[in-house]
Amino acid sequence: MGQRVLLSEKEINIILHRLACQLLENHLDFKDTVLIGIQPRGSFVANRLTQILKEEYGVNHIHTGFLDITFYRDDFRRGDKVLEANKTDIDFLVEDKKVVLIDDVLYTGRSIRAALTAIQSFGRPKEIELLTLIDRRFSRHLPIQPNYRGRQVDAINDEKVKVLWKENEGKDVVYLVKG
DSSP states (O other): OEEEEEEOHHHHHHHHHHHHHHHHHHHTTOTTEEEEEETTTHHHHHHHHHHHHHHHHOOOOOEEEEEOOGGGSTTTTSSSSOOOOOOOBOOSOOTTOEEEEEEEEESSSHHHHHHHHHHGGGOOOSEEEEEEEEEEGGGOSSSOOOSEEEEEEOOOTTEEEEEEOHHHHSSOEEEEEEO
16 A cells, blocks of 8 residues: 655645635635534644634634534445544534535545535525535546635545644645555
8 A cells, every 4th residue: 555645734734825815815704604614524624724814814703613424424324334423513503604614535525415414404504615625526426516625636546535634643744545
């Protein structure tokens, strides 16, 4: 099993700053916009973007939440492995808000479909956008595309994209892993 670095810590940081600027350009004061990280790994991206927007661009008021999609997935109860749920932490209404769903890797689109269903439990958003650090464009099973993408990756066959975060694995790096 071989792996090569797709993104270094520096490149991830540059991409996160670009994505923060794109969000700022489209949502300005975030008065009517909320950021929702899809658990577990989208929460790392959402937290980093919130930190950048607050500390470097002076956006004072950003609602950031975290959404668990475990029991909304279409593969729920399909395997022998017991699924372990994460915590949903959304302490605000999404009713009539612009929601930006955030995940680290967009692969088949099934997690996003589950998130679209799950978010309805918290109200009816005015609009939903998708932000992803990595877009695996040739792997989609559903017609879902990101509004904001960090890097597009052409992973084929048995290749996987593995994202490591300082908060979880001790370093920021994205690998392309073969078989």
